[in-house]
Amino acid sequence: MNDQFDRNIRSKIYLAETDVPDSAWQAIELQLRPRKNRRWLFLILLPAVLAFYWSLSQPGPEDHIALSDVSDTGKSIVPEIYFNPSKPILEHSTIDSEHALPSTHKVANTINPRPKVTKTANPLVEVDQITTSKNSSSINQSHLRGLAPGAAASSPSIENIFSEYRDSKIEDPTDGAFEKLNFVRIPGLDFSPQTNLRDPKIDVCPSFRTSLQIRPFFELLISGGLPSKYYALKETELTNYQTLRERTEKERTSFSLQALVGADIGDRFEVKTGLGATRIFEIFDYIDESATRTIKNIIIDTIFVNGVPEIRKDSSIVIQYGQRIKLSQNRYTALELPVMATYKFKVQNHQFFIQGGVIMNLALWTKGDILTPDEHITSIDTKESRSLPIFRSRTGLDVTASLGYELELSESNKLRVLCSFRQTLGDFTASEYPLSQRYNHYHLGASWKHQF
């Protein structure tokens, strides 16, 4: 009899077919061909941008001239050359005018031309070395102790330059007997004497810094505002459920707290990271006018009938009709790792900043409570935090951008106010859950920054 029973069952269901959810193939395909994870790009791009910015800010040897050859009035000058006017200068020296004063065009089309220098018997002018570099001619490591007016014969432009600036007096840190000679910058010909005599002003002018200063700091940020929730349906049958949730939602707020450490790089840039926490509150005011409540009781007993034990199962169903009012609250708490970059700029002596970055979600805790009509948590639910299976334990990356204002309290303490926008890139709900749920945050915040 058993064989017959087995055959019947087998023939009935061996080739039976069952509907497969549409999402099954997508899930399999995702496992076979996982999406490329590009999160690492953020971690590479950020230091790359910083390095690029730093390299741009770092003046090279030619930039040194370029930085120094613009005066406050915007007039182009080249570094100073000191000479003693009491001595005759450049009486018999000649510099080939074609190379000494080349036009920009000529130099630009010359590959490493070597200027021709003719030394005369008069040793008052000592030109040690004249070189050209790349597309612009320059005289490096030249120690001009004097220049003769005779140079005007072959180089009238230089004579004009000399005569223009010869009478300008400067303070000389050596003996006070020297005069400062400034040159008008000649395109394609940069004089860059590596003299040990430097204008003291150079050392105090911040624009002459050759490296960026890095200063560490600590920042504590608190912000709050309104999150904007939006859903994406994976199954169209849940449209009503989505509508219900949107309609019954009563209140929603979110708060963030971040403790950050970072470094100021130069005067305008800063990078920072740390730990943060964000909490989102939601309250749902759910009223169902024609609710049905079904209670099913099942009782299973082993009883003895004529001394033989027998299992008996009884069930009863109670159906109740009426109005259901349910006030509930959801709380989402996230532990986060922000990585931010800030650019500071001034507008009419007011310090503003923009900042952006990524916030990596390390953990997400969710909790739901039933509330009494006066919005207190009922004693039905325990207050222990628990993870609902429909939510993820981590939501992935968020991106954020802020605009803020900085107020200097003291040299090392600053108060900042900022408005920020934050976009979650990952769902709060589990991948298999048919309704995906994400948040945007619009926050106002304040932070205290302390520089070490």
Next chain:
Amino acid sequence: MNEEALIEGCIRQEASCQKQLFMLYSRKMMTVCLRYARNKADAEDILQDGFVRLYQNIHQYKNEGSFEGWIRRIFVNASLKKYQTKKWTMEQTGIEHVAEEKVEAGIVDAMSEQEIIVLISKLPEGYRVVFNMYVIEGFSHREISELLGINEATSRTQLLKARKQLQQKICELTMHHERPI
């Protein structure tokens, strides 16, 4: 596209062939998964896991025996792995005193496929696995004992109990059985 071309395409990891194979066998394999799984969500998990294993190991198919039988074996293995089957044999269900019910041959024929699958899925896990493997898949008790890590006698006992319980459930369903205490 015939079956051989489909297999060749899957070996080359062509997405179109993989999808076509899925469309061809997913409904049948879903039934297999439902019979072994505790619930529908688990069955879907097993289905996904089984197909991923299938695509990863399809090059091992030697064209010996039916391809569907080979696929079915993959899904049975995926089901067994899902629940770590050795634990099932330790189950205590308390149905030692269930009286044997006599099931008329016509009753099973009168039932739908889904009704029978639902009844099988309601069996305790240890019974369900042995019943599925022996009655539906056609494994011998020796094979079952090796796969589940139990001895043959246990497999036979589990099958006997599963069969009895299933027969009882069929009787209850067909007779709308509701006994007053």
